[in-house]
Amino acid sequence: MQLKDNSLLKQQAFIDGAFCAAQDGRVIEVTNPATGAFLGSVPNMGADDTRRAIVAANRAWAGWKAKTGKQRGTVLRNWYNLIMANADDLAIIMTAEQGKPLAEAQGEIAYAASFIEWFAEEAKRVAGDTLPSPWEDRRIVVTKEAIGVCAAITPWNFPAAMITRKVGPALAAGCPIIVKPSELTPFTALALAELANRAGLPPGLLNVVTGDARAIGGELTANPLVRKLSFTGSTAIGKLLMQQCAPTVKKVSLELGGNAPFIVFDDADLDAAVQGALASKFRNAGQTCVCANRIYVQDGVYDAFAAKLASAVDALKVGDGMEQGVTQGPLIDQKAVKKVEEHVADAIAKGARVLTGGQRHALGGSFFQPTVLTDVTPQMQVAGEETFGPLAPLFRFHTETEVIQQANDTEFGLASYFYSRDIGRVWRVAEALECGMVGVNTGIISNEVAPFGGVKQSGLGREGSKYGIEDYLVVKYICLGIQ
Ligand code: ADP
Numbered sequence: 001m002q003l004k005d006n007s008l009l010k011q012q013a014f015i016d017g018a019f020c021a022a023q024d025g026r027v028i029e030v031t032n033p034a035t036g037a038f039l040g041s042v043p044n045m046g047a048d049d050t051r052r053a054i055v056a057a058n059r060a061w062a063g064w065k066a067k068t069g070k071q072r073g074t075v076l077r078n079w080y081n082l083i084m085a086n087a088d089d090l091a092i093i094m095t096a097e098q099g100k101p102l103a104e105a106q107g108e109i110a111y112a113a114s115f116i117e118w119f120a121e122e123a124k125r126v127a128g129d130t131l132p133s134p135w136e137d138r139r140i141v142v143t144k145e146a147i148g149v150c151a152a153i154t155p156w157n158f159p160a161a162m163i164t165r166k167v168g169p170a171l172a173a174g175c176p177i178i179v180k181p182s183e184l185t186p187f188t189a190l191a192l193a194e195l196a197n198r199a200g201l202p203p204g205l206l207n208v209v210t211g212d213a214r215a216i217g218g219e220l221t222a223n224p225l226v227r228k229l230s231f232t233g234s235t236a237i238g239k240l241l242m243q244q245c246a247p248t249v250k251k252v253s254l255e256l257g258g259n260a261p262f263i264v265f266d267d268a269d270l271d272a273a274v275q276g277a278l279a280s281k282f283r284n285a286g287q288t289c290v291c292a293n294r295i296y297v298q299d300g301v302y303d304a305f306a307a308k309l310a311s312a313v314d315a316l317k318v319g320d321g322m323e324q325g326v327t328q329g330p331l332i333d334q335k336a337v338k339k340v341e342e343h344v345a346d347a348i349a350k351g352a353r354v355l356t357g358g359q360r361h362a363l364g365g366s367f368f369q370p371t372v373l374t375d376v377t378p379q380m381q382v383a384g385e386e387t388f389g390p391l392a393p394l395f396r397f398h399t400e401t402e403v404i405q406q407a408n409d410t411e412f413g414l415a416s417y418f419y420s421r422d423i424g425r426v427w428r429v430a431e432a433l434e435c436g437m438v439g440v441n442t443g444i445i446s447n448e449v450a451p452f453g454g455v456k457q458s459g460l461g462r463e464g465s466k467y468g469i470e471d472y473l474v475v476k477y478i479c480l481g482i483q
Contacts, residue, residue, distance in 0.1 A: 017203025060204030
């Protein structure tokens with residue numbers, strides 16, 4: 001890995017303002033998914049190290065909470081500036097450990113930094129309320145306070161942004177936070193911590209604990225000093241963590257799986273819909289929770305859309321994300337490849353046709369061909385499960401009512417997309433879709449200003465936007481006697 005600043009590649013965890021090893025010295029190895037090359041190791045920490053981070057965070061809380069929003073915002077702004085100044089190195093670290101094309105990694109760093117910038121500003125806007133009292137002799141004042149020590153458990157698909165959109169609002173609100181990044185992508189997290197340290201964030205406020213997910217997660221969820229958990233990852237682990245948080249009644253935010261419908265109506269701008277589908281489906285090789293998972297195309301444009309999408313998909317370039325022009329990196333690991341293979345095989349067995357792709361890529365490893373399947377039906381596995389890979393399954397539909405019913409026929413409800421130019425239909429369908437986010441005539445919806453989150457089993461809470469900081473605040477009611 002060729003970095004301008006090699007001191008950004010940290011092979012130690014970050015606790016109480018210092019980089020450190022695990023108490024017992026154990027490590028886990030991190031490899032590059034494109035090449036299999038060993039990149040380095042990080043501490044394999046467990047419950048004891050996590051407890052040390054929680055105690056440090058709790059100690060740091062009072063001083064940070066007592067600062068003004070503007071003071072906290074200034075530190076966050078410094079951090080934002082440092083992230084942007086080191087964006088090239090951060091992107092290289094990310095591509096090396098995660099696999100996404102370098103241009104996408106650069107895009108993610110800017111996106112990740114935007115949450116720090118946004119919440120640096122929002123830190124100044126945490127306002128309370130005064131309410132008209134029903135009593136002549138007392139007044140009602142409502143304040144908002146930092147909830148306390150927070151924990152964040154984050155996935156590998158966005159190694160920077162999933163962290164900053166939790167850490168940004170936590171720090172802005174006045175809370176310390178302990179981050180457990182994915183064991184597959186810890187180096188991006190540790191580089192961010194190094195930059196936070198350089199930005200002047202006092203010790204204990206941001207801790208990055210690497211290692212044994214179950215042991216660290218167990219301590220973070222059981223320890224009564226932790227008041228809030230924010231998790232992004234699979235629905236199964238989200239449910240488990242929610243359960244683990246129940247005995248100590250922690251506030252919980254969850255960003256879980258999706259099964260996004262992407263609907264193309266007859267009246268859509270077809271070329272725009274193809275571009276939208278390509279962006280939504282194949283970004284990060286299909287490994288995002290808002291990726292289009294089921295593409296529904298109306299009868300009248302089905303064949304034309306399928307042909308256009310297949311030719312756009314054929315133009316994608318698969319390879320090592322560090323290579324110029326590559327648009328599709330490897331999948332994160334063999335488990336991910338097996339899932340795509342399983343979905344393809346199941347669909348073919350039940351009558352789907354492969355328009356392009358459908359197999360492991362000749363590059364080997366965890367590379368998979370970008371794939372388009374036609375004649376996909378609700379009975380196939382892809383209809384009910386998130387593929388999390390470069391597979392675009394095309395379902396055929398006839399009426400608006402039918403497609404809304406199918407789109408909502410899932411326990412998930414994160415993102416939905418549709419293309420139509422009929423204003424009445426646009427409004428009707430946007431209202432009818434059961435989800436937290438709707439992209440109308442666009443395949444890309446995420447930014448720091450808009451609230452990100454789901455309904456049903458896709459999760460709880462919202463990240464980013466003016467709503468995102470609320471998850472890190474508690475309301476306090478003060479009844480003031482004036483007699
Ligand atoms: P994915 O399938 O996307 O890897 P996971 O839910 O397995 O999703 O992982 C998301 C995050 O949750 C990662 O940081 C992972 O280490 C962590 N994780 C996995 N299992 C547990 C667990 N039992 N307790 C706490 N964290 C966990």
